[in-house]
Amino acid sequence: MTQVDTAETGQGGAGPRDSGPGTRRAGIRRAIRIGCRLGPWKRGPVLAALALLLGLFMLLHAKIPNRIGNFGSLAETVLPWFGLLIPVLLAGALWRRSASAVAALLLPVLVWLNLFGGLLSDKSHPDSDLTVVSHNVGADNPDPAGTAHDLAASGADMLALEELTQQARGTYEKELANAYPYHTVQGTVGLWSKLPLSDTQPVDIKMDYGPLAATKPVDIKMAYTRALRTTVATDQGPLAVYVAHLGSARVTPRAGFWTDSRDRGAQALGKAIAAEQNERVVLLGDLNGTMDDRAFADITSQLRSAQDAAGNGFGFSWPAKFPVVRIDQILVRGVKPESSWSLPATGSDHLPVAAGISW
Structure with a gap:
């Protein structure tokens, strides 16, 4: 009986051990591995959102109000320099292997080229x-x-x-x-x-x-x-x-x-x-x-x-x-x-x- 009781105790004790800190860490690791296996179009949603916001910011710069701190004029004064954010976001997209972020970057690239691309050539x-x-x-x-x-x-x-x-x-x-x-x-x-x-x-x-x-x-x-x-x-x-x-x-x-x-x-x-x-x-x-x-x-x-x-x-x-x-x-x-x-x-x-x- 003692042996049987010991075995049953061992089986019965498996539940509490599974819910311990070690098990939770293992669960977190499994979740990370699953997240890493996300397809390229599901990775980097934040980067994709930032790329779209950057493109819309440059595209709609004339709509930025001047009521608070004359911010619209300030943004237009330094507007060409917002293009420097494009390679930063691109580096993040490549690091995350995010196809969605790379695709979203097409918007700010096209907007910037439309606004300033003509200045890059010698006329x-x-x-x-x-x-x-x-x-x-x-x-x-x-x-x-x-x-x-x-x-x-x-x-x-x-x-x-x-x-x-x-x-x-x-x-x-x-x-x-x-x-x-x-x-x-x-x-x-x-x-x-x-x-x-x-x-x-x-x-x-x-x-x-x-x-x-x-x-x-x-x-x-x-x-x-x-x-x-x-x-x-x-x-x-x-x-x-x-x-x-x-x-x-x-x-x-x-x-x-x-x-x-x-x-x-x-x-x-x-x-x-x-x-x-x-x-x-x-x-x-x-x-x-x-x-x-x-x-x-x-x-x-x-x-x-x-x-x-x-x-x-x-x-x-x-x-x-x-x-x-x-x-x-x-x-x-x-x-x-x-x-x-x-x-x-x-x-x-x-x-x-x-x-x-x-x-």
């Missing part, structure tokens, strides 16, 4: 009738004479300079006088030209420094004129040239992506261009924003970007040490952009941008 042509340069020379530029020399060496027919200070203005006028016999300065913007200028007038772009007022030099804050319009006499007839330096855009803890002054300036500049009687127009300047930003709709509906039409690559211009956005623009109407490029760095925190245009 420039060697010949042009005029070469124009725009450069924010920087209020804190330690070497304005060197910057003037570098700009003159470009051989451009016109130089648009922004963020001119009273102290540096004389240096630029002196250094550029031989190469550019005609020039005009209105407030903190100026145009130096090899061709005669006429009908020059300031353009009111309604400056307001807001939370950035404390960071601006006194002479910059006092000079509210930051845009001008002039007529350049060319062999093919008059050319209306605008030079502008719109308000700054900053990410601040309180305001988010603060662009109030810039946006008002863009609207005022758009109205001035809409009232322009000359069919041939060139806008040069530091607009403190990319042309993907909806805030510039009043301008981009009338003018086209030389970089988009005839550049090679994105043409990023700021910051000069490691450019990540193109906020220095050359836009045209009634003339043909033939080429667009960036010049080497000067003492400014912006790169100069150049374009060749033809009639």
